[in-house]
Amino acid sequence: MPSIGFGTSEVKDKEIIVQAVCEANYRHIDTAKMYQNEDVVGDALLECFEKGIKREEIFVTTKIFNESYSDPVSTLKGSLQRLKLDYVDMYLIHWGYNEIDESGKSLKKIPMYKLWAGLEECVEQGLTKHIGLSNFNVQLILDMFSYCKIQPACNQIELHPFLQQPDLVKFCQSKEIVITAYSPLSAPGRSSGGVTGGSALENEVIKDIADSKGKTPAQIALAWNINRNVVVIPKCSSLKRAQENYQAVEIDLSQEEMGRISEIDKDERIFDPKNWKLALNVPYFK
Numbered sequence: 001m002p003s004i005g006f007g008t009s010e011v012k013d014k015e016i017i018v019q020a021v022c023e024a025n026y027r028h029i030d031t032a033k034m035y036q037n038e039d040v041v042g043d044a045l046l047e048c049f050e051k052g053i054k055r056e057e058i059f060v061t062t063k064i065f066n067e068s069y070s071d072p073v074s075t076l077k078g079s080l081q082r083l084k085l086d087y088v089d090m091y092l093i094h095w096g097y098n099e100i101d102e103s104g105k106s107l108k109k110i111p112m113y114k115l116w117a118g119l120e121e122c123v124e125q126g127l128t129k130h131i132g133l134s135n136f137n138v139q140l141i142l143d144m145f146s147y148c149k150i151q152p153a154c155n156q157i158e159l160h161p162f163l164q165q166p167d168l169v170k171f172c173q174s175k176e177i178v179i180t181a182y183s184p185l186s187a188p189g190r191s192s193g194g195v196t197g198g199s200a201l202e203n204e205v206i207k208d209i210a211d212s213k214g215k216t217p218a219q220i221a222l223a224w225n226i227n228r229n230v231v232v233i234p235k236c237s238s239l240k241r242a243q244e245n246y247q248a249v250e251i252d253l254s255q256e257e258m259g260r261i262s263e264i265d266k267d268e269r270i271f272d273p274k275n276w277k278l279a280l281n282v283p284y285f286k
Contacts, residue, residue, distance in 0.1 A: 017044035072118030222248035
């Protein structure tokens with residue numbers, strides 16, 4: 001999995017995806033059934049292939065959401081049809097909870113061991129090369145180790161300078177589970193949510209390090225995660241920003257600079273299940 005990817009949540013324009021791949025050199029594209037844009041990603045990838053990019057050069061991730069947990073194989077086949085691909089490189093469980101109604105009552109009760117067996121079947125059928133998780137904590141992962149035949153290869157979690165989750169990162173890396181950071185810039189394009197003080201791009205420590213290196217705050221925030229062996233999947237709407245973000249893979253931060261950023265951790269989430277009426281039973285705790 002390339003250390004930087006192009007996130008496509010809320011991306012509806014295929015042109016920026018084509019530019020990210022063909023002009024900014026991204027080789028990792030992240031999408032999900034819940035984003036409702038797999039068809040857009042598929043059209044973009046098809047255009048990239050027509051321009052000479054080979055399928056095996058692109059690492060594609062998509063995810064299954066809770067309304068489809070009863071049939072992962074058919075769900076992935078549907079995603080592949082929209083993506084216009086024969087396989088994806090990574091298939092993730094988007095959130096570790098079942099579908100519930102507004103009262104909190106479960107509409108479908110699919111045990112995690114059955115859901116994971118369905119993802120393993122996707123591997124066996126050649127629909128995906130790897131399977132993994134998103135928004136899973138240590139307890140849920142340890143539980144999975146008791147029944148999985150194929151170990152999860154990835155855990156995609158919210159991870160940025162204001163939500164660093166060092167214990168979860170250390171645990172997953174000790175188990176050879178790749179950590180992928182979504183919202184690695186603390187989602188500057190949306191409300192700051194539960195994060196006080198606004199975007200990480202406005203943080204004085206990050207801005208100071210950026211100024212000292214002649215880099216942008218976004219590049220420093222991304223490099224901080226990359227320097228601790230975390231994959232990042234920022235999204236953006238312009239080729240210039242995509243190119244700037246990609247250059248973060250070339251930035252080495254000193255231990256002193258990494259330490260300064262570690263001190264701004266607020267342990268606060270932008271995407272907090274406590275604020276979602278339909279996700280009151282999300283086990284997002286540490």
